Amino acid sequence: MKLMEQKHLALLEEAERRAVAPTDNLRACFELLALAGAIDRDCAARLAPHRLSEGKFVLLFLLHGQSEGLSPHELADRAGVTRATITGLLDGLERDGFIARRSGLEDRRKIAVVLTDLGRKTAHELFDEHAKWIAALFAGFGADERSTLNGFLQRIRRNLDTGPADTPRPETRT
Amino acid sequence: MKLMEQKHLALLEEAERRAVAPTDNLRACFELLALAGAIDRDCAARLAPHRLSEGKFVLLFLLHGQSEGLSPHELADRAGVTRATITGLLDGLERDGFIARRSGLEDRRKIAVVLTDLGRKTAHELFDEHAKWIAALFAGFGADERSTLNGFLQRIRRNLDTGPADTPRPETRT
């Protein structure tokens, strides 16, 4: 269990050598990023045995309960990725037998993506397990602690948003 | 500025519908992940104008000050990625004129990666800016607050490590 990522350790050492910035702040930031990275990796590791990635899992539970299916466009909107990315994920899900593509009836440009039995079964089984796993990460936290943590995160986010006025980020398209 | 990622919103809704896990916990986790994601994206956006990614930037400052250069193997160890990944990053850095590959003298399997003038200049300029940017994320935080936050993160990490005994993660190879 590494407390910090290798690259961040290196950066920290160099920053100490140069004394350009308060290293306590750097350390705090890297611990945050390391934890998030660890969560992501753990998530991926839990889904991998089912031949799923996080992105694919999201599509699965988005489709679950939609007996009519959803179009790739809708999936993209709800999952928060581009349509092109959806195409790739669907290719994998179709190959592995989780979903099927049905060509649309009224609008022939549209496609309806529907779960197969395997897809439905997998989505159903995994969702609860997944949600419980995530919730368990905050086991032992009281409401007050969660809200304190949240306050910290908000403040960091504010610093993130107001700070870099020099970088004209193209404002994630809607 | 989105507070939470689209996919997490969707997951949260479904979890509320099903009432399988305390959604406050889920929400807290997603806020954490969203912030980390936002930081990563911001980092990428700051480096992109220089034709650098975070991975490439790390290599650059690892090489900075190493007048003898480093081998891809050493770079991989210090950056915490595989040698194969390093090869790809070096290809890009070489193409863009930041580094040069020098074939080794004593051991002819080895290659010495050295910075070009452009590489040295870029590394030098960017490092301070980058470190200051990261430190600025924790502007306004006192030592006590940083340590409270850190305590929270450690607790989450402990939950992460102890929880999933069922997932036999292959224990990140050294």
Next chain:
DNA sequence: AACATATAGTATGGCACCTTATTATCGTCA
């Protein structure tokens, strides 16, 4: 009806990361 424009899905190519070969070189030990 005809043309312009918008939309749906996908292909293509790029990036950063991975795992698993493959090739060249090194060091050792029989």
Next chain:
DNA sequence: TGACGATAATAAGGTGCCATACTATATGTT
């Protein structure tokens, strides 16, 4: 000495993400 296993770098192929460009279909305008 020469064969063997370790090591260095890379190649090949896979994933998930992106942006851009293309095709087919739909729709609105005149």
